Amino acid sequence: MKLGEGVEAAIHCTATLASVEGNSTMPGAALAECFGLSASYLLKHLNMLTAASILESVPGPAGGYRLARAAERITLLDIVLAIEGREPAFRCGEIRRNGPVKIDASAYVKPCGINAAMLKAERAYRAALAELKLSDIVADYAAEGDPRSFAASCAFVARHQRPQKSSSTPQKQM
């Protein structure tokens, strides 16, 4: 079982975007530079976050990305599902049917007990992820992270965020 590296990038980027002010945006290239990532590849992940309505994108110069809603209403589960897809990690191949003795399909109407058990555990995983809000991640970083790296992050955001002229969406609450 492995989570793609894109998940780590996505969480760090959304956490960074959580500290841009108002409806300002931050270009994808700046986010890539912030974490030493490949810009062209990171855009793919940012795109998935946009498609999942976690981020909003603004085209054109002075464009970029911003959170689509308050960090309090974004969970790590939202991000993981946006990047890794909504399918469960355990996919039942119904191999119980592939034995040498062929049995009528009506014997397999009940779902496989092994599948049910694995999905039950996965629900616990997702429930735990859903408890973790992006705002808590950011708050912990501000409170318990090293002051030097925190200051550097704030400076980086301040340097790259770009205010927007006007917005139909109301100001996001910090």
Next chain:
Amino acid sequence: MKLGEGVEAAIHCTATLASVEGNSTMPGAALAECFGLSASYLLKHLNMLTAASILESVPGPAGGYRLARAAERITLLDIVLAIEGREPAFRCGEIRRNGPVKIDASAYVKPCGINAAMLKAERAYRAALAELKLSDIVADYAAEGDPRSFAASCAFVARHQRPQKSSSTPQKQM
């Protein structure tokens, strides 16, 4: 996030081995046939289960595999870790350090908060898997599964299990 197909095979095989009697064994080829799997590949997974002390193997003719301990003391977590490895699904690449501004390494002695959060969720997943005992899987199958497929499984096991002459290990309790 995806679990390899080997996990499904491993759980089905251990569940099947849970119903062999006494210290009898069942050959890997029979298990492969039971689920229509590639025998040469399944052996790899059975091997991992043996290395993890979930199964015991007996070489030679009349040899095969059996559970290394009672099904009550085997959890789905044991099996998943044996097949997928013990590393967490989320691997922190410490990309927070890769920014343009280089900061002293002493700023990163505290573990990454994102990593900590993801690992916390994963602990919940593993805890849930650890609650699921192989004996419960088998009991559910016997109680709620379709009688036809259950009978077919029992017949298959009875046909392929092979009693052992003598064993230094005491009889496993059913």
Next chain:
DNA sequence: CCTATTGCAGATAAGAAATATCCACGATAA
């Protein structure tokens, strides 16, 4: 002994998926 069956380890290759790069396009602020 001898043979047949079985598990084990290693090499290897085919296939799928994640990772990474590039380019043409539409939108837009200056």
Next chain:
DNA sequence: TTATCGTGGATATTTCTTATCTGCAATAGG
């Protein structure tokens, strides 16, 4: 008009999983 930025598609490159094959050690049965 121009330069900047996000979007989407095409395409490598790498990595991991899946799968197969071979030779070897162990051992039950004749």
